[in-house]
Amino acid sequence: MRMNLPAFARDPRFSWVGMVLVAVALVALPFVVGGGFGNSWMRVVDSALLYIMLSLGLNIVVGFAGLLDLGYIAFYAVGAYLYALLASPQFGLHLPFWVILPLGAAVAGMFGVILGAPTLRLRGDYLAIVTLGFGEIVRIFLNNLDAPVNVTNGPQGIAQIDPVRIGGAALSKSQQWFGLTVPSVYLYYYLFVVLTLLVIFVTVRLEDSRIGRAWVAIREDEVAAKACGIDTRNIKLLAFAMGASFGGLSGGLFAGFQQFVSPESFSLLESIMVLCMVVLGGMGHIPGVILGGVLLAVLPEVLRSGAGIWQRALFGKILIDPESLRMLLFGLALIAVMLYRPAGLWPEARRRREMAAAGEAPGKRA
Amino acid sequence: MGVLLRAQGVSKSFGGVQALREISLSIDQGEIYGLIGPNGAGKTTFFNALTGLYSCDRGEFEFDGKPLKVRAPHEVARAGIARTFQNIRLFANMTALENVMVGRHLRTRAGVIGAVLRDRATRAEEQAIEVRARELLDYVGIAGRANDLARHLAYGDQRRLEIARALATEPRLLALDEPAAGMNATETASLRDLIEALRRDGITILLIEHDVRLVMGLCDRVAVLDYGEKIAEDVPEKVQKDAKVIEAYLGGSLA
Numbered sequence: 001m002r003m004n005l006p007a008f009a010r011d012p013r014f015s016w017v018g019m020v021l022v023a024v025a026l027v028a029l030p031f032v033v034g035g036g037f038g039n040s041w042m043r044v045v046d047s048a049l050l051y052i053m054l055s056l057g058l059n060i061v062v063g064f065a066g067l068l069d070l071g072y073i074a075f076y077a078v079g080a081y082l083y084a085l086l087a088s089p090q091f092g093l094h095l096p097f098w099v100i101l102p103l104g105a106a107v108a109g110m111f112g113v114i115l116g117a118p119t120l121r122l123r124g125d126y127l128a129i130v131t132l133g134f135g136e137i138v139r140i141f142l143n144n145l146d147a148p149v150n151v152t153n154g155p156q157g158i159a160q161i162d163p164v165r166i167g168g169a170a171l172s173k174s175q176q177w178f179g180l181t182v183p184s185v186y187l188y189y190y191l192f193v194v195l196t197l198l199v200i201f202v203t204v205r206l207e208d209s210r211i212g213r214a215w216v217a218i219r220e221d222e223v224a225a226k227a228c229g230i231d232t233r234n235i236k237l238l239a240f241a242m243g244a245s246f247g248g249l250s251g252g253l254f255a256g257f258q259q260f261v262s263p264e265s266f267s268l269l270e271s272i273m274v275l276c277m278v279v280l281g282g283m284g285h286i287p288g289v290i291l292g293g294v295l296l297a298v299l300p301e302v303l304r305s306g307a308g309i310w311q312r313a314l315f316g317k318i319l320i321d322p323e324s325l326r327m328l329l330f331g332l333a334l335i336a337v338m339l340y341r342p343a344g345l346w347p348e349a350r351r352r353r354e355m356a357a358a359g360e361a362p363g364k365r366a
Numbered sequence: 367m368g369v370l371l372r373a374q375g376v377s378k379s380f381g382g383v384q385a386l387r388e389i390s391l392s393i394d395q396g397e398i399y400g401l402i403g404p405n406g407a408g409k410t411t412f413f414n415a416l417t418g419l420y421s422c423d424r425g426e427f428e429f430d431g432k433p434l435k436v437r438a439p440h441e442v443a444r445a446g447i448a449r450t451f452q453n454i455r456l457f458a459n460m461t462a463l464e465n466v467m468v469g470r471h472l473r474t475r476a477g478v479i480g481a482v483l484r485d486r487a488t489r490a491e492e493q494a495i496e497v498r499a500r501e502l503l504d505y506v507g508i509a510g511r512a513n514d515l516a517r518h519l520a521y522g523d524q525r526r527l528e529i530a531r532a533l534a535t536e537p538r539l540l541a542l543d544e545p546a547a548g549m550n551a552t553e554t555a556s557l558r559d560l561i562e563a564l565r566r567d568g569i570t571i572l573l574i575e576h577d578v579r580l581v582m583g584l585c586d587r588v589a590v591l592d593y594g595e596k597i598a599e600d601v602p603e604k605v606q607k608d609a610k611v612i613e614a615y616l617g618g619s620l621a
């Protein structure tokens with residue numbers, strides 16, 4: 001990622017030190033969070049990582065290509081249900097996760113193309129409404145696909161999904177590493193971190209490529225992009241497919257992690273949540289989107305636990321249900337951000353090349 | 367010198383407005399061909415019909431001896447026709463360099479896999495894209511602004527950037543829609559030099575322009591549109607004296 005770093009920070013030695021520090025922090029994080037605050041907080045971190053993958057996927061569609069998609073969670077659902085159907089007693093299938101995850105990403109990508117194709121001529125509000133409809137259709141399908149043939153088990157959802165297994169060890173049970181007991185939530189954390197880093201890597205590479213430029217060109221001016229020879233239909237479908245495949249990947253992980261899926265998890269509210277992460281963090285800017293994902297996944301939980309504690313300290317008892325207070329505070333925070341930082345908390349500086357000294361040799365971009 | 371572009375009976379109407387009526391014209395290889403006419407005459411509509419942004423009601427185009435059959439804008443660009451827009455259409459939040467790099471999209475091929483793996487071929491292609499884009503910025507005279515966002519460029523520089531981006535698609539015919547609009551005399555003079563340089567480099571030019579001196583000085587031939595009809599087509603000196611043309615302009619600016 002190229003960010004606005006001071007000169008010393010662009011020194012390769014610095015970036016190596018930086019990477020090592022980040023790696024150490026990522027490895028140590030569960031022991032700090034889980035050890036310090038309890039394992040329920042590690043669950044929050046795990047789901048935050050899933051949200052980061054989702055936001056980065058949606059960011060390709062909304063942030064790069066500028067296509068407002070309000071039904072994105074459908075692809076998360078596709079990935080999750082694919083995992084559930086292929087690794088649970090539902091059909092008696094128990095495929096390994098390294099088969100299902102790529103398959104889920106591919107199938108979700110296909111769904112992205114199928115749902116994207118009819119919307120190609122639509123823009124803005126109309127596109128938003130149609131994608132919202134598609135998202136709901138997928139959820140309603142999952143809800144009703146229990147008859148005449150029971151595929152999805154309807155509103156009850158699918159339970160007893162196989163956990164992710166690596167080398168015969170199920171991540172749903174704690175493991176002994178060098179005499180250290182590593183709980184299940186830590187194990188999933190490490191898996192999710194690796195895959196999140198992979199997703200970040202892919203997104204960063206895509207952004208700074210011929211394809212990424214074409215996406216941004218379509219966002220900036222579709223007519224001009226066409227006149228420049230971009231086949232906007234294919235390039236938009238590619239954005240839908242790439243975004244959806246990230247959704248499918250994290251959906252599969254979600255199913256393995258929860259070991260239970262039901263249509264409820266894939267409501268419109270979830271689509272809006274992921275969109276908020278992208279918009280609030282800074283549309284089109286990868287670090288901003290990651291920040292948005294972390295904040296919106298973690299903040300509500302902090303508010304939930306904080307709201308109860310403060311009320312007890314102030315009034316001696318709980319006056320307002322922390323759950324409803326949480327959403328209230330959350331809404332206020334969103335409004336404040338949109339008022340004071342309409343471009344998001346960490347918007348794209350789009351000055352990468354402006355930062356590079358003028359007259360720099362071609363092909364040697366910072 | 368053969369014919370590069372031939373339009374045959376091109377018509378287009380919007381509701382009641384007949385924007386183009388049976389326009390036929392042909393542009394020779396290597397020529398600078400002017401398209402003039404009063405406001406609302408249909409000049410921009412002709413560009414849009416040519417570049418596939420509008421579908422024609424009737425009529426057809428033939429480019430380089432082959433009919434332009436499939437008329438999606440990107441296919442027209444691939445065939446070798448590039449354009450600029452009357453109301454500048456740049457990718458505002460991309461740098462000048464990136465704008466021109468987008469213009470290379472058509473002539474390059476890296477896909478998702480190449481972008482992610484960044485193999486040797488992709489890296490070489492990216493480098494070539496950037497080198498070419500810088501050359502083109504230099505060609506139109508804004509190399510110093512390569513890293514500025516397009517929307518931060520001065521008006522005249524934005525027009526030049528649009529030309530550079532169009533050139534990046536390797537056109538044989540470059541269609542310019544009022545490139546001198548809003549330029550001062552010095553800028554217009556250097557634009558004229560640029561257009562002449564383009565012709566020397568073998569690019570055929572179709573030019574819409576209101577600046578009569580520029581048109582008359584540059585163009586080999588000029589067609590005049592009025593209410594969607596072609597009322598004259600000839601060398602500039604003759605067009606200037608044409609009675610219909612003078613009437614269309616109400617004896618105004620062409621006198």
Ligand SMILES: Nc1ncnc2c1ncn2[C@@H]1O[C@H](COP(=O)(O)OP(=O)(O)OP(=O)(O)O)[C@@H](O)[C@H]1O
Nearest residue numbers: 380383385403404405406407408409410411412452
């Ligand atoms: N998309 C459209 N929808 C409806 N009417 C249109 C459209 N585009 C052009 N027209 C009409 O077609 C006619 C020709 O317009 P056009 O833009 O081609 O004129 P022009 O010769 O480029 O004029 P100018 O010199 O002002 O740019 C005008 O009457 C205009 O109102």
Ligand SMILES: [Mg+2]
Nearest residue numbers: 409410411452
């Ligand atoms: Mg016009």
